[in-house]
Amino acid sequence: MVKNKFYITTPIYYANAEPHLGSAYTTIAADVLARWNKLQGNKTFFLTGTDEHGQKIQEIAEKKGIKPQKFVDNIADKYKELFKLLNISNDFFLRTTNPKHEKEVKRILQELYDKKLIYKGSYEAYYCVGCEQYLTKSDLVDGKCPLHNRKPELRKEEAYLFRLSKFQKKLSTLIKTGKYKILPKKRRKEILTFIDSGLQDISFSRLKQKVSWGIELPFDKKHTCFVWVDAFWNYITGLQIKNQFKEFWPANVQLMAKDIFRVHATIWPAILLALNYKLPKTLFIHGYFTIDGKKMSKSLGNAIDPLELLEKYSADSLRYFLIRNIPFGDDGDFSEKNLIERHNNELANKLGNLVSRTTALAEKHGIQKTPNKLLKKLELKQIKNHLNNYELDKSLHQIFAFIDKCNEYIQKNKPWKTKDKKVLYELADSIKAIAILLYPFIPTTSEKIAKILNITINYNNIKKPLIIKNIKKSEILFKKIK
Numbered sequence: 001m002v003k004n005k006f007y008i009t010t011p012i013y014y015a016n017a018e019p020h021l022g023s024a025y026t027t028i029a030a031d032v033l034a035r036w037n038k039l040q041g042n043k044t045f046f047l048t049g050t051d052e053h054g055q056k057i058q059e060i061a062e063k064k065g066i067k068p069q070k071f072v073d074n075i076a077d078k079y080k081e082l083f084k085l086l087n088i089s090n091d092f093f094l095r096t097t098n099p100k101h102e103k104e105v106k107r108i109l110q111e112l113y114d115k116k117l118i119y120k121g122s123y124e125a126y127y128c129v130g131c132e133q134y135l136t137k138s139d140l141v142d143g144k145c146p147l148h149n150r151k152p153e154l155r156k157e158e159a160y161l162f163r164l165s166k167f168q169k170k171l172s173t174l175i176k177t178g179k180y181k182i183l184p185k186k187r188r189k190e191i192l193t194f195i196d197s198g199l200q201d202i203s204f205s206r207l208k209q210k211v212s213w214g215i216e217l218p219f220d221k222k223h224t225c226f227v228w229v230d231a232f233w234n235y236i237t238g239l240q241i242k243n244q245f246k247e248f249w250p251a252n253v254q255l256m257a258k259d260i261f262r263v264h265a266t267i268w269p270a271i272l273l274a275l276n277y278k279l280p281k282t283l284f285i286h287g288y289f290t291i292d293g294k295k296m297s298k299s300l301g302n303a304i305d306p307l308e309l310l311e312k313y314s315a316d317s318l319r320y321f322l323i324r325n326i327p328f329g330d331d332g333d334f335s336e337k338n339l340i341e342r343h344n345n346e347l348a349n350k351l352g353n354l355v356s357r358t359t360a361l362a363e364k365h366g367i368q369k370t371p372n373k374l375l376k377k378l379e380l381k382q383i384k385n386h387l388n389n390y391e392l393d394k395s396l397h398q399i400f401a402f403i404d405k406c407n408e409y410i411q412k413n414k415p416w417k418t419k420d421k422k423v424l425y426e427l428a429d430s431i432k433a434i435a436i437l438l439y440p441f442i443p444t445t446s447e448k449i450a451k452i453l454n455i456t457i458n459y460n461n462i463k464k465p466l467i468i469k470n471i472k473k474s475e476i477l478f479k480k481i482k
């Protein structure tokens with residue numbers, strides 16, 4: 001069978017501070033989609049990494065009296081360590097201080113310059129160092145950047161500008177025709193309004209005397225490159241460094257939150273068009289992870305340390321909660337109380353009990369192969385559609401609706417009384433389907449169940465009848481939390 005290819009990316013995170021739960025959120029969601037594709041046998045490449053240049057990082061390293069490279073080395077390690085603990089299955093971790101990446105960025109800057117798409121001029125605009133983005137007057141609230149509660153700098157300096165304006169019409173058409181897909185729909189509308197109101201040429205450089213921690217412009221060493229140009233190109237170099245560019249470009253989906261959506265839907269595709277690269281197929285914009293309604297962020301000081309949570313809860317519980325609790329695409333508030341509730345009610349009571357009761361009874365009474373009528377209640381098509389439409393929370397909801405059906409089936413048929421081996425087979429066979437479907441979300445638990453049932457986790461096995469004869473009682477999958 002011909003399989004599809006699937007390339008998914010997360011934003012590369014600023015290496016200005018240690019990772020927080022917000023950055024973990026996008027990466028977990030991307031991991032769910034990457035694993036979902038791998039499960040179906042699609043050739044998958046999943047890229048994440050760190051964005052290590054720019055004024056923000058330069059300022060912090062200076063303040064700490066550390067060389068920027070040493071500072072970012074440490075932060076990149078923290079991200080890698082966190083992603084490992086969260087069971088993130090990325091195929092590569094790109095750091096923008098990778099020399100191969102830097103060389104490639106210089107190459108494209110030169111090409112843009114040779115094509116006269118970058119020209120020398122001067123630039124005057126408001127710039128928020130927190131965002132590392134230019135803001136328009138309408139973005140400001142009381143003269144401040146609402147995300148960072150900080151007054152933007154008015155920048156007026158010699159700079160090299162990129163002819164973004166030249167791509168306005170083309171971008172608008174590509175988005176309108178769906179050739180460049182922006183999801184959810186409300187974001188598509190939003191960006192079209194922005195683009196159609198006019199795109200201005202934008203500064204692609206900073207004077208080196210001001211921002212030295214950046215990639216030098218190959219055609220003028222007095223300037224360093226705007227951090228976003230360097231950052232965007234990670235999506236290409238991440239593949240090139242692993243020799244996978246031909247196989248995987250263009251990206252199937254790029255995930256991010258709305259804070260960096262505007263630049264991603266304008267400057268990034270414009271650079272690609274300028275250099276004759278194909279555009280990514282889809283940008284999916286999810287909402288903010290909030291604390292009391294405010295975006296969780298390092299700059300606002302309300303960030304939650306995922307490592308602290310991982311000392312108390314398993315990676316699977318945390319992954320489950322983050323994906324189940326927030327409709328993908330909308331904002332959602334974080335609360336530890338909700339996390340505990342979902343862990344206890346859904347993972348421990350519903351899933352954990354189903355597996356432990358079924359396997360204990362199967363060990364005691366045995367199982368006998370029979371057509372699985374219970375499995376007919378699994379809404380596989382819907383689950384698949386939800387996942388393919390980025391409705392991650394809804395697919396989990398559907399999988400758990402089937403778990404409820406299985407628990408009702410036990411209650412109704414009372415195999416502890418009847419010792420009915422066929423009912424126990426149906427339940428074990430249904431748990432097999434559940435374990436496979438839950439693999440993208442809670443891989444460690446799925447693997448534990450797969451071991452008990454002696455199955456390989458892949459999509460085709462969902463409907464293939466279970467062949468194991470003897471089942472051993474499962475360990476407790478989720479201990480209840482008080």
Ligand code: MSP
Pocket residue numbers: 010011012013014021022023025026051231232233234255256257258259260287288289290295296297
């Ligand atoms: N370095 C840039 C991205 C360059 S990509 C070419 C950047 N980095 S960041 O560290 O600020 O990461 C922003 C992204 O982190 C968001 O778009 C989102 O994916 C994730 N999130 C950070 N905080 C988050 C929340 N509170 N809620 C949801 N997503 C969060 O921007």
